[in-house]
Amino acid sequence: xxxxxxxxxxxxxxxxxxxxxxxxxxxxxxxxxxxxxxxxxxxxxxxxxxxxxxxxxxxxxxxxxxxxxxxxxxxxxxxxxxxxxxxxxxxxxxxxxxxxxxxxxxxxxxxxxxxxxxxxxxxxxxxxxxxxxxxxxxxxxxxxxxxxxxxxxxxxxxxxxxxxxxxxxxxxxxxxxxxxxxxxxxxxxxxxxxxxxxxxxxxxxxxxxxxxxxxxxxxxxxxxxxxxxxxxxxxxxxxxxxxxxxxxxxxxxxxxxxxxxxxxxxxxxxxxxxxxxxxxxxxxxxxxxxxxxxxxxxxxxxxxxx
Amino acid sequence: xxxxxxxxxxxxxxxxxxxxxxxxxxxxxxxxxxxxxxxxxxxxxxxxxxxxxxxxxxxxxxxxxxxxxxxxxxxxxxxxxxxxxxxxxxxxxxxxxxxxxxxxxxxxxxxxxxxxxxxxxxxxxxxxxxxxxxxxxxxxxxxxxxxxxxxxxxxxxxxxxxxxxxxxxxxxxxxxxxxxxxxxxxxxxxxxxxxxxxxxxxxxxxxxxxxxxxxxxxxxxxxxxxxxxxxxxxxxxxxxxxxxxxxxxxxxxxxxxxxxxxxxxxxxxxxxxxxxxxxxxxxxxxxxxxxxxxxxx
Numbered sequence: 001x002x003x004x005x006x007x008x009x010x011x012x013x014x015x016x017x018x019x020x021x022x023x024x025x026x027x028x029x030x031x032x033x034x035x036x037x038x039x040x041x042x043x044x045x046x047x048x049x050x051x052x053x054x055x056x057x058x059x060x061x062x063x064x065x066x067x068x069x070x071x072x073x074x075x076x077x078x079x080x081x082x083x084x085x086x087x088x089x090x091x092x093x094x095x096x097x098x099x100x101x102x103x104x105x106x107x108x109x110x111x112x113x114x115x116x117x118x119x120x121x122x123x124x125x126x127x128x129x130x131x132x133x134x135x136x137x138x139x140x141x142x143x144x145x146x147x148x149x150x151x152x153x154x155x156x157x158x159x160x161x162x163x164x165x166x167x168x169x170x171x172x173x174x175x176x177x178x179x180x181x182x183x184x185x186x187x188x189x190x191x192x193x194x195x196x197x198x199x200x201x202x203x204x205x206x207x208x209x210x211x212x213x214x215x216x217x218x219x220x221x222x223x224x225x226x227x228x229x230x231x232x233x234x235x236x237x238x239x240x241x242x243x244x245x246x247x248x249x250x251x252x253x254x255x256x257x258x259x260x261x262x263x264x265x266x267x268x269x270x271x272x273x274x275x276x277x278x279x280x281x282x283x284x285x286x287x288x289x290x291x292x293x294x295x296x297x298x299x300x301x302x303x304x305x306x
Numbered sequence: 307x308x309x310x311x312x313x314x315x316x317x318x319x320x321x322x323x324x325x326x327x328x329x330x331x332x333x334x335x336x337x338x339x340x341x342x343x344x345x346x347x348x349x350x351x352x353x354x355x356x357x358x359x360x361x362x363x364x365x366x367x368x369x370x371x372x373x374x375x376x377x378x379x380x381x382x383x384x385x386x387x388x389x390x391x392x393x394x395x396x397x398x399x400x401x402x403x404x405x406x407x408x409x410x411x412x413x414x415x416x417x418x419x420x421x422x423x424x425x426x427x428x429x430x431x432x433x434x435x436x437x438x439x440x441x442x443x444x445x446x447x448x449x450x451x452x453x454x455x456x457x458x459x460x461x462x463x464x465x466x467x468x469x470x471x472x473x474x475x476x477x478x479x480x481x482x483x484x485x486x487x488x489x490x491x492x493x494x495x496x497x498x499x500x501x502x503x504x505x506x507x508x509x510x511x512x513x514x515x516x517x518x519x520x521x522x523x524x525x526x527x528x529x530x531x532x533x534x535x536x537x538x539x540x541x542x543x544x545x546x547x548x549x550x551x552x553x554x555x556x557x558x559x560x561x562x563x564x565x566x567x568x569x570x571x572x573x574x575x576x577x578x579x580x581x582x583x584x585x586x587x588x589x590x591x592x593x594x595x596x597x598x599x600x601x602x603x
Binding site: 012015016018019020022023025026027029030032033034035036037038039040041043099102103105106111114115116117118119120121122124125126128129130131132133134135136137141142143144146147176180184207208209240241244245259262263266267272275276279280282283287290291305 | 328329332333335338342350353356400401407413414418421423426427430431432454463487488491512515523534540541570574577578581582588
């Protein structure tokens with residue numbers, strides 16, 4: 001063939017053709033179900049009418065956002081989201097680290113393995129199942145927690161229906177579900193600490209507590225930093241699955257979060273444009289936070305996604 | 307091993323107790339629901355059930371296993387897990403392999419990686435996604451449960467990283483033997499990546515079993531709901547609702563006998579069983595899997 005570079009094998013394009021073909025189905029599905037909806041975000045700036053479609057609906061600029069800001073509960077929803085998400089981030093970092101440190105001190109392999117088997121399990125159960133379980137446990141009339149409170153002479157509480165308790169219930173049950181699984185990464189980091197460092201510290205006269213301070217903690221600090229930074233991406237993620245399975249109108253005041261708000265005004269009240277405006281806000285902020293957290297983890301924590 | 311000091315010995319005992327108590331704390335709620343599901347209705351509604359069945363009975367299970375709605379939801383879940391798991395697996399392999407090639411020989415790789423990564427970072431949100439699913443004709447179709455979530459980005463990245471960690475010599479040897487890309491994926495990389503593939507497959511099976519929200523919004527007909535969605539409806543729906551909507555006397559009587567609470571408990575526990583069954587396999591792989599895939603270096 002004239003003009004073609006002399007090569008022993010087929011051209012790069014031809015050689016790579018199977019690679020493009022392999023990716024094609026995945027690319028198509030991601031394009032349709034992930035990228036096309038991004039275009040639908042323009043609804044946030046429209047007075048969307050299903051009968052007129054995305055192209056025929058009137059443009060209203062920022063009117064939807066202004067309207068949302070005038071709602072008294074919008075601010076509350078953002079606040080709830082931030083409070084619940086931040087509490088989960090902080091406790092979700094501390095509890096697994098502490099648990100991993102404690103578990104690492106135990107020498108009996110059988111004990112450690114049994115404990116691991118039990119504490120990893122809740123992570124794999126859905127909030128539908130766990131919601132049902134906690135409804136039972138926390139029930140004011142028949143729940144075991146309230147029976148215990150009664151026995152020791154304390155007043156019973158309606159944990160899932162009381163604005164005073166609801167956020168705590170969300171945060172604590174979420175930590176209950178995830179702390180075991182969250183500790184895996186720290187346990188792996190702990191086992192990879194060079195054992196000669198402990199021996200050296202022992203020779204220098206450091207007791208077990210001192211060794212934790214000078215060897216163990218520095219040994220896992222970089223992974224703790226990476227996990228802390230990465231968790232920033234979840235700042236607006238208060239746990240949709242959990243809240244939708246555990247909340248009720250009585251606790252909207254403290255338990256309604258951005259995602260449940262989007263769901264209710266969007267799919268239950270069919271206010272497509274308003275709901276998408278909230279979703280737009282959530283997507284943009286989340287994207288920024290995730291990008292920043294990845295960048296920080298990459299720059300300062302030597303973290304690579306690929 | 308350093309010599310244990312006196313205070314360390316005290317700590318050690320306290321530590322065993324604390325860690326053991328935490329493990330127990332994870333187990334007790336599950337035992338509570340199991341006990342309720344096997345207990346007599348009157349004991350349950352009086353709040354006497356803790357972690358052991360009171361006046362054991364199978365009434366709740368008998369009721370649930372005859373419930374057509376429950377069984378239909380179960381069969382939809384089984385369909386979704388098998389179909390969705392297969393689709394996820396095939397697409398994960400098909401995407402992970404090209405993305406694991408070197409950028410200098412496969413120039414488009416970087417672009418493709420960003421294409422997938424960005425789709426997991428930014429989202430159109432609930433309503434626009436719903437509208438796309440609707441306009442592709444998937445509302446009230448079982449395919450709505452398996453197609454929109456067909457490409458698990460996180461699994462692809464995990465497997466891609468694993469493929470990239472395979473020693474170069476293995477691929478070189480296969481290439482000299484004349485293996486093309488398809489052969490390389492199917493007969494060389496797949497067999498040596500069994501553990502990673504098992505990890506992502508188990509994760510996607512669990513995800514499909516647990517997913518309930520898509521079932522709820524993409525199907526208007528409750529007869530199309532998978533088990534997780536069916537349970538969600540039961541959990542939020544009050545017992546009163548059922549009584550109001552039940553017209554035939556026989557069902558009503560049975561409902562009176564089996565309290566709503568024990569029925570729900572039985573349904574919840576039955577829905578947990580498949581997870582408990584795959585859990586030993588899951589545990590064998592996931593610790594290794596998530597660490598290779600998520601954080602390197």
